[in-house]
Each structure stands twice: as structure tokens, then as C-alpha cells.
Amino acid sequence: VDPISLGILSPPGSYGADIICGDLQSLGIHMLAGGGQSGFIAFGMKKSTSPNVPWKSTASWIPSRRASSPSPKYGRKGPPTGSGTRARTGSGTASGLWTIGAAVYLSLMGPAGMREIGEVILKKAAYTRNLLLTLPGVKPVFSQTNFKEFLVDFSGTGKTVAQINQGLKEKKIFGGKDVSAEFSGLGQCALYCVTEIHTEDDIQRLYHALQEVLK
Amino acid sequence: MKDVKLRNYRAPKYDEPLIMEVGSPDAGASWFPPAGAKIDAAVPSLEELLSPRARRQVPPAIPEIDQYHVLMHFLRLSQMTLGMETGIDIGEGTVP
Numbered sequence: 001v002d003p004i005s006l007g008i009l010s011p012p013g014s015y016g017a018d019i020i021c022g023d024l025q026s027l028g029i030h031m032l033a034g035g036g037q038s039g040f041i042a043f044g045m046k047k048s049t050s051p052n053v054p055w056k057s058t059a060s061w062i063p064s065r066r067a068s069s070p071s072p073k074y075g076r077k078g079p080p081t082g083s084g085t086r087a088r089t090g091s092g093t094a095s096g097l098w099t100i101g102a103a104v105y106l107s108l109m110g111p112a113g114m115r116e117i118g119e120v121i122l123k124k125a126a127y128t129r130n131l132l133l134t135l136p137g138v139k140p141v142f143s144q145t146n147f148k149e150f151l152v153d154f155s156g157t158g159k160t161v162a163q164i165n166q167g168l169k170e171k172k173i174f175g176g177k178d179v180s181a182e183f184s185g186l187g188q189c190a191l192y193c194v195t196e197i198h199t200e201d202d203i204q205r206l207y208h209a210l211q212e213v214l215k
Numbered sequence: 216m217k218d219v220k221l222r223n224y225r226a227p228k229y230d231e232p233l234i235m236e237v238g239s240p241d242a243g244a245s246w247f248p249p250a251g252a253k254i255d256a257a258v259p260s261l262e263e264l265l266s267p268r269a270r271r272q273v274p275p276a277i278p279e280i281d282q283y284h285v286l287m288h289f290l291r292l293s294q295m296t297l298g299m300e301t302g303i304d305i306g307e308g309t310v311p
Contacts, residue, residue: 008261010271100289107234107285109247111274116247119261123250126258145264200251 002026003040003102004195005147007114008122013044026195028105029098038098117196121148125194128203132192135210141189148193152176155187157214164190167213173206227294234288238280
């Protein structure tokens, strides 16, 4: 679950989730090279799950078993806890510190701020999606309301997402994530994401850039 | 390790309440900028975007407290954690 959505969207417990996990980065943590990483696992206060929770942890991660895949950066000495890259979990000062950062962010926002930010994200994403769908050949993939992220289908434009993103890059815009390889059944689709940090001008700039690229 | 001055160090200690115990409703510091008139006019209302089931009915139980007191609260907590480095029991890597 994305915690930034929880001022406006129903909490996972209300639709039956016992254990949820998510990333803290949306709670005021900026993009950082290799850092800014902290996540959470949350349990309902139920007898079936809560007694098994290692309460002392404030953060943990599970690295991939494949050596080639990206994993958290540890420096050269390997992870601080556990045995080598086979460690199942670990926690460190950085995750702990980001937990405090997220707590400060939530304290500053309060329930009203979290509702407002959720509303802004929902509206901006809906606005961008509707705007992009006015471009010739651009089609929606799913019809539901989206929070932050939505897929757009460029198959009808006669260009691939790779070509479009190359064109956008020349205009200093990173295009939406190309998912045509991962979900080949969907065609030439890209995943766009709009959050509270994007202004209306940013959205218009993307729209006009796409308009030119698709010409 | 000459001239170590830690001996004179005393960590601050406060009777700081939990943040959930302070503040008051609508004391939230953040008035988040709205999406903008043009966007508001162009998109459907929140009721149309979200079904009642998908929309949160009970606000999240997070602090309602003004910016000054958020700052003071976390400042005091941070002062109380100073000195941990000279203690025992804690040993963790800085990354991740």
C-alpha cells in the first residue's frame, strides 16, 4: 500500500488485509542516489498475527537471492547484520532515521493534510490521464480511477513507447515507464505517474511535448 | 584518546508525552496547496472519482499538532537520544 494514499483511500484493514507492507518514500523522502529507502510492514492488532511480530524492528528488507539483481547498497563489507547476502532481514540506522522523517512528515500533515494531499494527487492524476487521452491514437488501458499511476496505450499512434520516450528525452522529459516488454499483451503501453509535486505547468509541458513527439 | 571531554556530558531528559497525547483537532500545520482551479474544473468531483467504499470514512489516527510543537517534540526526543553512542546495547550499521 502507498501510505500517501491513506488520507483519502480506505485503509487495507477495512477490506480484509491482515498484513500489509509498503514504502515510506512517498512520505516526504526525496529521491537519493541509493538511499532514501525505508519500508514498513503493518499488522492488524489480532491475536493470530501480532504475537509473532518482532516488535524491536523498525525496518527490515529482504534482498533478492539472485546476485545480479539490484539490492540495497551496503558498501564493501556486506550487510551489517545476518550472514552475507543470504541475510533474510536486517535493519540499520538509515532506515531508522527515515522512519523518524516519515513520522515528522505525518505529524506535520495531520489527518486533514493527508486527506488534502490524497485529493490533490487523485485530481492531478485524473486530469493528466484525461489530457493525454485527448491526443490522437492514445487510448486508456483500464477504466478505473487511478491513484498516482496510470497506463496509457500508444499502440494507435504508430510509434513505440521507446521512440516516444526518446523524443521526450530530447525535450528533457523522462517519459512513462515502458511496460511493453513486461506486459506484451497490452501493446505499446507506458506507465505515467503524477503526484502532488507536479504543477499544472508541468502537466501542460508533458502534454505539449507529447503532442509534438507524436506528430 | 587524550583529553576526552565526555565525562562532563549529561544527556537532557524530559517528561515528553507521546505525540498522540498532545495537540488538538484541526491544529494540523499543513494546509496543502490545492490542485488549482483549472484542474478542479476539469476533473470530476471526488465523489465521482471514488466510490464510497474506496474512500476513507474515518480519518487516520495521526497527530494533529502545529508545526512549532512538532519541532519541539522531535527536538527533545533527538536530544534524549544524544549520548546513545557512548552507551552499550546499540550496534547497527548506518546502511541500509
